[in-house]
Amino acid sequence: MARTPAPGTRRRIMLVASRLFRDHGVRAVGMQQVIDETGLGKSLLYREFPSKDELVAAWLRESDEEWWRIAEDAIDRHTGDPVRRLFALVELTAESARSPGFHGCVFYNTSLEFRDDDHPGRREALAHLRRMRDRLRVLGMEAGAERPDDLADALMLVIGGLYVSAAALGPDGPARVAVSTAETLIREHCPVPAAAGA
Amino acid sequence: MARTPAPGTRRRIMLVASRLFRDHGVRAVGMQQVIDETGLGKSLLYREFPSKDELVAAWLRESDEEWWRIAEDAIDRHTGDPVRRLFALVELTAESARSPGFHGCVFYNTSLEFRDDDHPGRREALAHLRRMRDRLRVLGMEAGAERPDDLADALMLVIGGLYVSAAALGPDGPARVAVSTAETLIREHCPVPAAAGA
DNA sequence: CTGGTCCGGGACCGACCGGTCCAAAAAGCG
């Protein structure tokens, strides 16, 4: 008998593919390149992922899961302060955009690379973006925003703008005011809880 | 002798290339496709544009020029009202993002497709984005913003977010609050000119 | 008509694309 169909294989592929897709974009990376950099065989990759499209989709699915693991953790560090919980999500994106070789949000980027709604990668990307929007809306509601939908969408704009402008013009571009801009918008949308005095 | 090296040729190529690149992205469009849809010969295209990279760069250069023609015109429709002049630029981008097959800002998109700083297309794209930032800063200054740089960058975020989110989630996504968000930010940054009374 | 210019577009180039197949090597097991 045989077993051990190599447990770490899938993770190894995903690690390499993730780095390549993130740094260079999906269309700019060939499957041969992924294979070469994993050191694995071609058949092994195509057994794990039946096609490039599926690899892309799986990559975004895992990226989404990882994002929410990190994000919910960051949010949970501010239990009891609903405004800061909302704010944490913006801070997290701003922080990620400050990393050296940053080239934008993989979800936005992939949705732009594949404009056919049937593409599995695009579908995963859009699903993530909708989840972001929803999460912001709920957090905005809990923060007491008068119009949580509007606040969530406004923050989505700031976050999206932060991503693309940091990718294009770097962290010293418009991205530098992202956090303070979000702060302004949150304050505008949330009635002051009469902090200490009034 | 000979002449008439076909005067409208360049424009015809540019028209087709522009539509294809805008709608499908640069990497998704082959030169053969451009040639086929122009109805022109292969040799003619490569005489006018020595390579695809140069065609892309020329496309963005012309798109930039066209943008500023339209934008300055929109701005000039509000002479004497510096706040509305600033606002006009945001309204214009919001309007363009509402067109049916909208797939984002060609400058942001192309800069994301080509991440090598030596790529001529990327260079043109980034140059345009810097011009946007500068123009917003000057308009912000003229509108009496306390910190024109910060206002310009905040508006860049809103505009960038508007583009990507409209491309991904459509005009009913976060893009719908772009104009009102920009309004909020402009008001926040510009000391009220004591409208009528005070 | 003749001579010359311009142009459409197919042949072709080497390279790479995503993907399939398979032979040989490697690794696990008794």
Next chain:
DNA sequence: CGCTTTTTGGACCGGTCGGTCCCGGACCAG
């Protein structure tokens, strides 16, 4: 050891990429 299973990685498939070359026809001036 030998047997089985896994794995490697190259050969190969048809197709497309950007780009070059060039043939034949259209066009025009004389």
